[in-house]
Amino acid sequence: MSLTELSASELLAGLEKSQFSAREIADELLKQSQEMAHLGGLAHLNSELFYQQADQSDARRARGEALALDGVPLVMKDNLNTTDMPTTSSTGALQGRVPLQDADVVTQLRKAGAVLPAKAVMHELAFGITTNNAATGPSRNPYDPNRIPGGSSGGTATVVAARQFPAGLGTDTGASVRLPAALCGLYGFRPTVGRYSGQGIVPLSPTRDTAGPMTRSLADISLLDSLLCQKAPSIIATPSLKELRLGVPRDSFWKEMDAGVADVTLAFLDDLQKAGVTLVDVDLSPVLKINARVGMPIVLYETLQNLPLYLAENKYGIGLDELIAGIHSPDVKEIFDAITGDYTISQEAYEEALNVDRPLMQQAYADLLRQSNVSGLIFPTSPLTACPIGDDETTMMNGKAVPTFNTYISRTDVGSNLGAPGISLPIGLSGGLPVGMLIEAGIGADDQLLALCRAIDPLLPATPAPDLSKHPRQRHSDKK
Structure with missing residues (x-):
């Protein structure tokens, strides 16, 4: 099997057994990244840095000083500060800017010996879900290069699904890890806000922003989570399937979805039930009634407060006006023009x-889980699969035009506003495109959620890898 097909955990095991070296991994992944350059997933790739860090890892291992993740390459979203590569949030005014300090999550991975030579394209300034970025060009879905990978962490999803890197980090404010994971056949974990440090992330909303891993295996989610946590995760035994009780919000998140997505997700529910999982119908309306009052006021207000602080802290010498003037993507420019104008x-x-509606919403959610005696909720991550690139405002679902942004975030937005943890699991294909299932747990119940997913993971239908042999093979010079 090619090294490009191995997960982070499998690469780590092979390194520990001396089956291959970190330099050999670098060789294979650089070749794959060159051949998959047409997918537009990478904002920055430095082969010299790749080999330098790989050689340092091999030297540590030869001395018997290997670290927890030594030699495993990961890709970082372009809004995670890195002091040896630009951090641009994939927007015009930040091109070539190198921050003064690594993001804390980057520091944690460096301390574990991870090889970090690349940054992934994102929806410009993280304000969107298509990653059709006019500043960089679109990132493309490896299952169909004419379709979106999701966003805003679309480049990370593209790169991991295209076997350019085994795993990576995205960030999630409203959907941005879970949605692209679902659309690209990956696992995507949004932890409870605060489980990982948010220092050094180009901010939108500190109340909602969090980094999150995107991987091709659940084992890799757990591996990266254990290294990124600000405190040691609790060790929780994997429950038996017959112990599991999951809430199914049929009257809300199971309605108004693509017919193919409905077929795949309902079939998986049936598989869970046959395996002994108890499914409980739950009414999410008490939470949904408050949700609309929480999300946008918090995000839009905090963005205008925190972006100028980030620019000043890193001594970039530009202010918010210059940042906005450099925005290339019309959808993002429209948002910033609105919130600095008539929609302040x-x-x-x-x-x-923040202080009234959000606590009420969190209490309603906690009450729902307690009264229903469920460990979490289960529902489709997205009501439709990846739409064509260019469907920025509307797209088609079941023969009708629907708003692109609101439709894609319709299931993920609630968990973001709550600050609750959620994992998107890959559960197969519909029409050749990946479908994801989202499981969300109580606020702070990340370890319980991971244990629950370990129990369910063996039941997941195999999601075929994208047929990359049909893609045009090409070579390109490194982006420095």
């Missing part, structure tokens, strides 16, 4: 959403 969020509206 008042401090009073922000504080009402």
Whole structure:
């Protein structure tokens, strides 16, 4: 088997057994990244840095000083600060900018010996879900290069699904790890906000922003989570399937979805039930009634407060006006023009959403889980598979035009506003495109969620890898 097909955990095991070296991994992944360059997943790839870090890892291992993740390459989203590569949030005004300090999550991975030579393209400034970025060109879905990978961590999803890197980090404010994972056949974990440090992430909303791993195996989610946690994860035994009780919000998140997605997700529910999992119908309406009052006021207000602070902290010498002037993508420019113009969020509206409505919503969610006696909720990550690139405003679902952004975030937005943990699991294909199932748990119940997913993981239908042999093979010079 090619090294490009191995997961992070499998690469680590092979390195520990001296089956191959970190330099050999670098050789294979660089070749794959060159051949998959047409997918537009990478914003920056430095082969010299790749080999340098790989050789340092091999030297540590030869001395018997190997670290927890030594020699395993990972790709970082372009809004995670790296002091040896630009961090641009894939926007015009930040091109070539190198921050003063690594993001804490990057520091944690470096301390574990990870090889970090690349940054992934994202939806410009993380304000969207298509990664059709006018500043960089679109990132493309490896299952169909004419379709979106999701966003805003679309480049990370593209790169991991295309076997350019075994795993990577994205960030999630409203959907941005879970959605691209679902659309590209990956696992994507959004932890409870605060489980990982948010220092050194180009901010949108610190209340909602969090880094999250995107991988091709559940074992890799657990591996990266254990290294990124600010405190040691609790060790929780994997429950038996007959112990599991999951809530199914049929009257909300199981309605209005693509017919093919419905077929795949309902079949998986049936598989869970046959395996002994108890499924409980739950009413999410008490949570949904509050959700609309929480999300946008918090994100839009905090963005305008925190982006200028980030620019100043890194001594970039530009302010918010220059940043906005450099935005290339029309959809993102429209948002910033609105929130700095006629759609400004008042401090009073922000504080009402943050200090009144959000706690009410969190309490309603906790009450729902407790009263239903369920460990979490289960529902499709997205009501449709990947749409064509260019469907920025509307796309088609079951023969009808629907709003692209609102449709794709319709299932993920609630968990973001709650600050709750969720994992998108790959459960097969519909029409040749991946489908994801989202499991969300109680706020702070990340370890329980991971244990629950370990129990379910053997039941997942195999999601075929994208047929990369049909893609045009090409070579390109390194992006430095």
